[in-house]
Amino acid sequence: MDIQAEILKEHSRRQADRIVSWIGSDAARFRKLMDLFLRGEYIVAQRSAMAVGLCADRHPALVRPYIGRMITRMDEPGVHIAIRRCVVRILQCVEIPPALLGKVATQCFRYLSSGDSPVAVKAFSMTVLGRIAEKEPDLGRELRLVIEQQLPYGSKGFRSCAAHVLKGLRKA
DSSP states (O other): OOHHHHHHHOOSHHHHHHHHHHHTTOHHHHHHHHHHHHHSOHHHHHHHHHHHHHHHHHOHHHHGGGHHHHHHHHTSTTOOHHHHHHHHHHHTTSOOOGGGHHHHHHHHHHHHHOSSSOHHHHHHHHHHHHHHHHHOHHHHHHHHHHHHHHGGGOOHHHHHHHHHHHHHHHHO
16 A cells, blocks of 8 residues: 555545554554654645554554654644644553653643643643653642643633543542
8 A cells, every 4th residue: 555645645534544454553564654654744744643643542562663753753843733633642642761751741731831732732731741740740730730720711621631630630
């Protein structure tokens, strides 16, 4: 399968599911998708994000070798928001290498505090930060403050995620 041609043919969940089915748990096929996600043209990278996220859901081990590059990619200037959303969503569920925890926390705090970040990116960032705070309790206090500052202005989705994360922080 020519993944790039398939990505450009149609941007839909159905098409992403076809690509993910073709990839399965094959690391070589997944590498082709990741090359497009990490280095592809703007539209190709954006459209590949859905398939990358679905692959990560079904076969998390495929994503592990790319975590560092994904974290770097989401912070590049001019990157499509779909890439940030995809990477932060994946970071909710995978083990973040200890050497990258500080970088991820900084990025997620920036997304959470930004007025320009979409609700999904803020919500995923809260969850990632909540997981990091389990290992770094001092981070939990800072996270609680940032969330509480934004609660009065947050959307329903933001408030729902915030309630869940704050509950986890109270338990810790």
